[in-house]
Amino acid sequence: MEFGYKIKNEWLLDDEVTFLNHGSFGATPLKVLQAKEEIERRLEREPLSFFADEFPVLLKESISRLAKFVNANEENLVLVENATTGINTILRSLEKELKPGDEIITPNHVYPGIRNTMKFIAERTGAKAIEFDIPFPVIDNDKIVEIITQQINSKTKIIILDHIASPTALIFPIEGIIRICKSKGIITIIDGAHAPGMLELNLESLGADFYTGNCHKWMFTPKGCALLWVSKEWQNRINPLAISLFHGNGFQEEFAWTGTKNPSPWFSLSPAIDFYNSLGFEKLREYNHKLICDATDLICRELNVTEHAKYDMLGFMSSIELPIKITIDEKTTMELRNHFMKEYRIELPFHTLNNKVFFRISAQVYNEIDDYKRLVSALKDFISKIK
Ligand SMILES: Cc1ncc(COP(=O)(O)O)c(C=O)c1O
Known part of the structure; x- marks a missing residue:
């Protein structure tokens, strides 16, 4: 089975949304x-x-x-x-x-x-x-x-x-x-x-x-x-x-x-x-891990930020620091999630750690690198408007 957008119709996921948050609740295949x-x-x-x-x-x-x-x-x-x-x-x-x-x-x-x-x-x-x-x-x-x-x-x-x-x-x-x-x-x-x-x-x-x-x-x-x-x-x-x-x-x-x-x-x-076995454990792991490494590389390069973990310490998710200074309260992460969904149709979770804000990307077999390119454009737009 070929991975990427060709396989996305195995899920009910909204085609209009760039879904980069498999991590929070998963996504169940139609079958x-x-x-x-x-x-x-x-x-x-x-x-x-x-x-x-x-x-x-x-x-x-x-x-x-x-x-x-x-x-x-x-x-x-x-x-x-x-x-x-x-x-x-x-x-x-x-x-x-x-x-x-x-x-x-x-x-x-x-x-x-x-x-x-x-x-x-x-x-x-x-x-x-x-x-x-x-x-x-x-x-x-x-x-x-x-x-x-x-x-x-x-x-x-x-x-x-x-x-x-x-x-x-x-x-x-x-x-x-x-x-x-x-x-x-x-x-x-x-x-x-x-x-x-x-x-x-x-x-x-x-x-x-x-x-x-x-x-x-x-x-x-x-x-x-x-x-x-x-x-x-x-x-x-x-x-x-x-x-x-x-x-x-x-x-x-x-x-x-x-x-x-x-x-x-x-x-x-x-x-x-x-269903999992029909995708192939090795194939799925290789695809998702490579995609998360490529996506992290791309985002860090484009936003000029550093990676926070070596790639062998990551699986199918990666957290990247949001390179802006904002005041953090308990609503911040949900407000950022809502903003990215409303403005850019990107589903992305945010977390705080030690008073810094991180966004976490996921990679699943229905994602392609273009999803993360869309995220880069959205992040650049968002950052330029905040500064
Ligand atoms: C490390 C960790 N523990 C526990 C949970 C809670 O999972 P659930 O809501 O399925 O109980 C999560 C959810 O993302 C998690 O990341």
């Missing part, structure tokens, strides 16, 4: 949406039989397909709605492990929602939620490992690490960090919200205590499908946020049923993986 609809129809035809007979079979099948995709043992994997639920599930279950003064640490590249979860847990337990700086631009992976190692002390109880950070798009060298943290008895939680479908995962060999990741971003499932991997030693101490019918029946059974919901995003895993 996968149709499969999801078919599952919903099956459910509505005979709801009782569906939940009693088909549900367990479809759930097992979906977990089995996903397990192969992320190299996990099926029995260590459950499905949740999103990475937010995954992290909340883990931290709420770990509350009983925390005592006043314990530290939960994370780099300052953390996703704002997870920052709030950490603070919430800290308030309930008396533990401290601590964010530490990872400079951006970063020097290299060794420096990241060194900074994180320096943060660890006898009070550090939990580390939350993004596999791929939201505001900076950096791929964190989690393998080395997990190894060091484990050797010091620190509980390791990996927020892999962006990782499934972008990185080749091997959840079993990572050695983390917990890993959660979205399938609805880069794996092409409909929204509401995410994985939660829990190491064997923690499985009997982890419960879903909603306790329901199968409480006490063991890790996978408890998570299988957390009350009635529409399970069609979960059961679209097989069609989503089929």
